[in-house]
Amino acid sequence: MAMQIDASTCTACGACEFECPTASISMKGDIYIIKASSCTECDGDPAKCVAVCPVDDCITQV
Ligand code: SF4
């Protein structure tokens, strides 16, 4: 399980990148992506990327 960024609503603000404890969020080209293989969904804690993202429903579980 992992989180996924909706590229159509992400504003590329970058806020989520440095909040991720597993460094799973990075910019690829001009969009941010979450590396599914290392995203732990914050180990059951509220997802830090979701908490900091200013866009509703931009980051969702896949
Ligand atoms: S859910 Fe947690 S581990 Fe996964 S991308 Fe977001 S901040 Fe990183």
Ligand code: SF4
């Ligand atoms: S915090 Fe949200 S809007 Fe900003 S780069 Fe991350 S996913 Fe995109």
